[in-house]
Amino acid sequence: MIDQDLSKVTPQVYESKIGVPYTWWAGDTATRFLEGIRDRGELWATRCGKCSRTYVPPRKNCPGCFEENAEWVQVGPGATVVTFTVARRPLAAIPDPVPVVFALVKPDGADTAMLHRIGDVDPEKVSIGMRVKPRFAAERKGHIRDIECFVPEQG
Amino acid sequence: MEKIAIIGMGMTKIEANKVSENFADMAWEAVNAALADAGMDIKDVSNLITTSNDFWDGRTISCMAVGDSSGAREKNCSCVEGDGTYGAFYAMARILSGSYPSTLVTGHTKGSESISSLITNAAFDPIYERSLGVDMITASAMQARAYMDKTGTTSEDLARVSVKNHGNAKNNPYAQLPMDLTVEDVLASEMIADPLHKLDCSPVSDGCCALILADEETAKKFCKKPIWVKGAAFCSDAYFLGDRDLAKPKSLVAAAKKAYAMAGITEPTRQIDLAEVYDAFTYQELMWAEGLGLAEYGKAKDRLKNGDFDISGTLPVNASGGLLSGHPVIAAGLYRMAEAVRQLRGEAGANQKDGAKTAVVQGLNGLCGQSHCVWVLGNE
Numbered sequence: 001m002i003d004q005d006l007s008k009v010t011p012q013v014y015e016s017k018i019g020v021p022y023t024w025w026a027g028d029t030a031t032r033f034l035e036g037i038r039d040r041g042e043l044w045a046t047r048c049g050k051c052s053r054t055y056v057p058p059r060k061n062c063p064g065c066f067e068e069n070a071e072w073v074q075v076g077p078g079a080t081v082v083t084f085t086v087a088r089r090p091l092a093a094i095p096d097p098v099p100v101v102f103a104l105v106k107p108d109g110a111d112t113a114m115l116h117r118i119g120d121v122d123p124e125k126v127s128i129g130m131r132v133k134p135r136f137a138a139e140r141k142g143h144i145r146d147i148e149c150f151v152p153e154q155g
Numbered sequence: 156m157e158k159i160a161i162i163g164m165g166m167t168k169i170e171a172n173k174v175s176e177n178f179a180d181m182a183w184e185a186v187n188a189a190l191a192d193a194g195m196d197i198k199d200v201s202n203l204i205t206t207s208n209d210f211w212d213g214r215t216i217s218c219m220a221v222g223d224s225s226g227a228r229e230k231n232c233s234c235v236e237g238d239g240t241y242g243a244f245y246a247m248a249r250i251l252s253g254s255y256p257s258t259l260v261t262g263h264t265k266g267s268e269s270i271s272s273l274i275t276n277a278a279f280d281p282i283y284e285r286s287l288g289v290d291m292i293t294a295s296a297m298q299a300r301a302y303m304d305k306t307g308t309t310s311e312d313l314a315r316v317s318v319k320n321h322g323n324a325k326n327n328p329y330a331q332l333p334m335d336l337t338v339e340d341v342l343a344s345e346m347i348a349d350p351l352h353k354l355d356c357s358p359v360s361d362g363c364c365a366l367i368l369a370d371e372e373t374a375k376k377f378c379k380k381p382i383w384v385k386g387a388a389f390c391s392d393a394y395f396l397g398d399r400d401l402a403k404p405k406s407l408v409a410a411a412k413k414a415y416a417m418a419g420i421t422e423p424t425r426q427i428d429l430a431e432v433y434d435a436f437t438y439q440e441l442m443w444a445e446g447l448g449l450a451e452y453g454k455a456k457d458r459l460k461n462g463d464f465d466i467s468g469t470l471p472v473n474a475s476g477g478l479l480s481g482h483p484v485i486a487a488g489l490y491r492m493a494e495a496v497r498q499l500r501g502e503a504g505a506n507q508k509d510g511a512k513t514a515v516v517q518g519l520n521g522l523c524g525q526s527h528c529v530w531v532l533g534n535e
Contacts, residue, residue, distance in 0.1 A: 115289060
């Protein structure tokens, strides 16, 4: 016999995970950006021929005008912190010990900001408007984290 | 526009971890509650829209898996990936096509079953961004700082949102986190990512909400208190956070403008009686209230401090307790709509805004409010 009353059930839990490998091709546009940081330690952006907005990281088309961004321009290395946060809880997505400073930084000559990290500075000293520059890894693989982080421009 | 009504709504209680119901069981409960509320049998509904997200469900094509418990068998069933307000918009569009007298729409999430930080991290671009480790909380923290910097809104102002909404939740039987808090409690809670404390953030939640939308003829046949759709619109902004001015809710302003034009709202602060907005974080309630024209830009903090957004105030915002008091992600906007329906029917109990005739509801999709969906609902 089985008890017909479900209120007496102690629910079980099933633990598992989904592990699916992906291979995301960066495409021509992102590959040129990644080659720039890997081979030359430079930041390259694309510019819309219609509105002249300069996009970094570069996109093939201008999301505003829906035109192709045909022109490549070098931006930075100097950049300005647009906004930031100091992550203090070790959230699961953060692959490093906290505190970690995430920021949107706008390289000189660009009209957009790029998402990255701020390092080589006391997190309590980071501020909006702070001037930073990229610090590149010694060994680079053509990856966004070839830029280790952005660091204060002075010092 | 043809008249469209919300004629039924059903909510499960929002809980941190529903161990007795799986995702489909939650849908069973919410759909049956909505049918009972509308005075309908599942046979009276010809079609439905389920709203879900495969990552949260840990199952691909999960919209198909929730159909059996939602009454979809042998019916026209379609799906939306995103917030429930967008599923409701699809339901409305179906009815407007003239081919569907009524449409059932559901939204469900069991946040308890996975790790939110990893799921929201996967919303970021895999080439340019994801490996940095940012997620919804840290991205929203950057938006909060940008907004506070531009408007002079303080951490104390944000804390007042948390105090108000958790307090409102005390009279909401569906809420997960009714709490008596002080501003000091919020400021003393764990700093997760500056400037967001733990009590500035909505919790991880499980829940399902179902609504039944109908044309005028069907509404009048089944429902004594239909709540009418006066206007509905949505609008998207750029995907990349750095392309946007994060301090300003541009796409919400655009969506509200369209929805208000449909509804004949020219002075939202005077013509709207209450608002249910997507307060995933405290600062968002203030930003979205401003985007909806319920306060001038940067002034929502003053209206909040003045008590205007309290249940007893001139324009209650999240009288239900909002998402800070329970945030089943995909269902979140449908819960906001259902809570507005309760108010407009006069069924909100101790949280009732007396004489409420017109409500605005806002849902969103994407990181930091990339897209917003605005509904104006009324009982006349």
